[in-house]
Amino acid sequence: ASSSPPFSLPSSLSCCTHVLGFSQSAAANMAEEAKKLAAYSAVDNNVQNNQAVGVGSGSTIVYAVDRLAQLLGELKPMLSLLPQARQLILQHGLALSDLERHPELDVAIDGADEVDAQLTLIKGGGGCLTQEKIIAGNSKCFVVIADYRKDSSVLGEQWKKGVPIEVIPMAYVPVSRVIAKRFGGEVNLRMAVSKAGPVVTDNSNFILDWKFEDVQNWSEVNTAIKMIPGVVETGLFVNMAERAYFGMEDGSVKVRKAPAN
Numbered sequence: 001a002s003s004s005p006p007f008s009l010p011s012s013l014s015c016c017t018h019v020l021g022f023s024q025s026a027a028a029n030m031a032e033e034a035k036k037l038a039a040y041s042a043v044d045n046n047v048q049n050n051q052a053v054g055v056g057s058g059s060t061i062v063y064a065v066d067r068l069a070q071l072l073g074e075l076k077p078m079l080s081l082l083p084q085a086r087q088l089i090l091q092h093g094l095a096l097s098d099l100e101r102h103p104e105l106d107v108a109i110d111g112a113d114e115v116d117a118q119l120t121l122i123k124g125g126g127g128c129l130t131q132e133k134i135i136a137g138n139s140k141c142f143v144v145i146a147d148y149r150k151d152s153s154v155l156g157e158q159w160k161k162g163v164p165i166e167v168i169p170m171a172y173v174p175v176s177r178v179i180a181k182r183f184g185g186e187v188n189l190r191m192a193v194s195k196a197g198p199v200v201t202d203n204s205n206f207i208l209d210w211k212f213e214d215v216q217n218w219s220e221v222n223t224a225i226k227m228i229p230g231v232v233e234t235g236l237f238v239n240m241a242e243r244a245y246f247g248m249e250d251g252s253v254k255v256r257k258a259p260a261n
Ligand SMILES: O=C(CO)[C@H](O)[C@H](O)COP(=O)(O)O
Pocket: 056, 057, 058, 059, 060, 061, 110, 111, 112, 113, 122, 123, 124, 125, 126, 127, 128, 129, 132
């Protein structure tokens, strides 16, 4: 049975809503297409047969796993993973591995929340920064995949939610205070959306989101934050990524290489 809406918009407004709805979904489709382009290109250019491949988490990495599954005839990758990626890998019929069997990975591929001109990353929008950093840090080559919305010249240009920092729960208040006092900005405990209370990570910790103000040297700030008692890991990936693949709005893929040291 059809039911009529509880109210009706003036025709001019209803037209705007329609146009807005259309453009929002067109933008979302374009971003999805860009993620896929970046992921496929990164897999095609960085993964070889029989390699141990690390994958992270998020919506972009799904396309990389799709591509790895498509290439199964030609490639036989062994995937190391985060708990979140386990199901994804099994569903695609790919071989599971871990850092006990493959402590050194050939290549790691992962998404990012923001990538700057130096290939410094903010990661952890999904809360998996610690395990993602372990995977990336134990890989001979770390490759980032992202859509054009993550491409920045300096951090904070696109990503407005701040730097995620994983902390031991009992320390979240002192760590927040120390960060705000030493580095400025605002530090917030990340709250869960579908349950009451804070987000709890896979390592049973909390996440702080640090909305920074003016940072000149990410390497120094990252090291200083890591030294604060109670900090487990930061979502700052400094000097880790070798290449970033950005899917662009025009259907091309932009590749950015890390600056030579
Ligand atoms: O760091 C991450 C999760 O902790 C993700 O890699 C990052 O949030 C990007 O996610 P998406 O590919 O969905 O944009």
